[in-house]
Amino acid sequence: MQTLGHTFPKKRTESVSAVPVSRPVKTFATQSYLPEIVKGVGVSMKHFFTNIRDMIRDERPDPVINRFDVGITTIAYPEQRRLYPERFRGVHRLTQRADESVRCVACMCCSTACPAQCIYIEAGEYASGDSRRGYEKYPVKFVIDELRCIFCGYCVEACPCDAIRMDTGMHAVPYDSREQFIYSKDMLLSFTAGDGKQESENTRHEPGDATHPGVDRLHHH
Amino acid sequence: MPNYILYAIPKILIMVGFLFNVGGILTWVDRRQSAMIQDRVGPNRAVIKIGKFELRLWGLLHPAADGVKFFFKEDFMPPKADKLLFSLAPILAMIPVLCLVAVIPFGDTVCPDALIQTVGNVTQLPNIARSGLCTFDPRTGLQPIDLQIVSLDIGLLFVFAMAGQGIVSAAISGWSSDNKFSLMGALRASSQMVSYEVTLGLSVVGALMIYGTLRLGDMVRWQSEHAWGIFVQPVAFFIFFAALVAESKRIPFDLPEAESELVSGYFTEYSGMKFGMFYFAEYMEIVTSSMLVVTVFLGGWGLPFVHRDGITIAFGEGMLAQLPLPHLVVTVFGVLAFFIKTLTLCWIQTFVRWSLPRFRYDQLMGLCWKVLLPVSLANIFVTGVVWLLLDMAPPFVGNMLQLVGDATQGFVAVLVTFLVGSAVFGLFRSRTKDPRIIGASAELVRSAGKSPQSPMQA
Secondary structure, three states, rough: OOHHOOOOOOOOOOOOOOOOOOOOOOHHHHOOOHHHHHHHHHHHHHHHHHHHHHHOOOOOOOOOOOOOOOOOOOOOOOOOOOOOOOOOOOOEEOOEEOOOOOOOOOOHHHHHHHHOEEEEEEEEEEEOOOOOOOEEHHHHEEEEEEOOOOOOOOHHHHHHOOOEEOOOOOOOOOOOHHHHHEEEEHHHOOOOOOOOOOOHHHHHHHHOOOOOOOOOOOOOO | OOOOHHHHHHHHHHHHHHHHHHHHHHHHHHHHHHHHHOOOOOOOOEEEEEEEEEEEEHOOOOHHHHHHHHHHOOOOOOOOOHHHHHHHHHHHHHHHHHHHHHHOOOOOHHHHHHHEEEOOOOOEEEOOOOOOOOOOOOOOOEOOOOEEOOOOOOHHHHHHHHHHHHHHHHHHHHHHOHHHHHHHHHHHHHHHHHHHHHHHHHOHHHHHHHHHHHHHHHHHHHHHOOOOHHHHHHHHHHHHHHHHHOOOOOOOOHHHHHHHHHHHHHHHOOOOHHHHHHHHHHHHHHHHHHHHHHHHHHHOOOOOOOOOOOEEEEEEEEEEEEEEEOOOHHHHHHHHHHHHHHHHHHHHHHHOOOOOOOHHHHHHHHHHHHHHHHHHHHHHHHHHHHHHHHHHHHHHHHHHHHHHHHHHHHHHHHHHOOOOOOHHHHHOOOOOOOOOHHHHHHHHHHHHOOOOOOOOOO
């Protein structure tokens, strides 16, 4: 024992407090197995007849409100869907301006804020002659890897232009291959909000508009 | 062609048709019912679409879809399997089940010339006497028809002989599969079936002593004159029923195909329609065993107070009411009663499965050899002694017993009426809802009214 270099701890002398476990009493009733069968069948039958009645009367408990009641509370996805809260974060979309061009100005705020680093933006200048040239850029490429996305919504928080939103109400869909999860700019632009709109609630003030609050080439404050 | 063969064909069609259809439906019942018990939806997706019209039938098309799938699946055979025996086993599983129904009567003897009579221009449905066993009528050339494919003198013995053949298919399939799980499953199946076969046979000996016959039709006649077998031999009924469930290898006795231990027992290696035959034979075994229990213990085609001449409600000597019914009506009632009783018992055998845990193998054997077998032997002894004593008893005891027998008929009538009534009553009772709103999602749904519904919910 000593050669191993350690000794066993001394026997504990303090009393150990323990709660005695009550053992089940074996009576003839429990040993004969029959009363328990009757009880178990009774429970099964309660559920069975409740659900049969629901099936015949074509009514089910509400799968969300009455989800703890006896009865079938299965949601038959995808035909039937859970009611989502208003601020449910679905797949992203890029909002549009009044002229259906992309609202994003390629400021990189979203891709910077993204903890999963799933947004890739390639910024480009508007063509010469375009009234926006010199004020803002536009995304030549705007790619989101939905496989990396963790649906945290930081991109939406970070966006100064209300250009990216997660109000589509769509789930991230399972696909066959990884390439299919790479959502391009055109795809993101084609998505609509839950109410079918492609714009945003907040109106965009283009440079040159009378409502434009900032400084532009024509208006000096 | 002799007449009896001509008569046998529709009877075979009725019995085998019932067996196959109910066997198929039972596969659906087993799945859908388990869903209902466990608060799930269950199979409801099989659909026939004709344009916009969808035929869904609460998932009743699933057995058909299963059948189609069985035929189109790859018919795999392990390379080192014994080819002949491997293919023979599923056939041997089906044959005894189908043979067994040959001796089971599904109705009282029909007198063909008394079904419909035409006197002049008037067609009438005649009555026959209560004890009236019709004889061969030379004028019409019609013989009385037993509603039973063959009326064997050794009826019940034939049933046991056929039921015993199930072991052969289990043993052969396990041995020929070249798989240790299959072999162990077969080992368990054969030892379990051999053990329970003994109990099965001995449990009905008491009933046989009382009925005094092996003919199943005469057993039913005795029961409708006196009292159902379940009241005469209650202990035998329970042992017989338990042993039958064990014979058909269903929960709680499904050790031979215990999924958690043996994959699926002796038919692990089977696929396609060969598996389908095992699967189907198992469900048909439920039907045949239910028929057997109905015949031996639950009065067969008999209904309480219904005799060959009509309804006679009488307790001992005291007649309460009498309603003569035509022979045709009584016969149809009898056949319906037999099949409804069979279906009810099938249903009981399937729902018991979802409440009971599986035995351990030593418990299974202990239950058979240490409990059921001694009890069935004691039952034989007690029955014999009581039977002897009753033979020597003064006649008023016999009258008393007849009164008690009639009381059991009344009890059955009241009980069935009560159960059916309470089921119908329960249909109109609205469900009790928990009024509490628990959680944010429930509050959201409450504010919107209710969760979105869909038509896909049959």
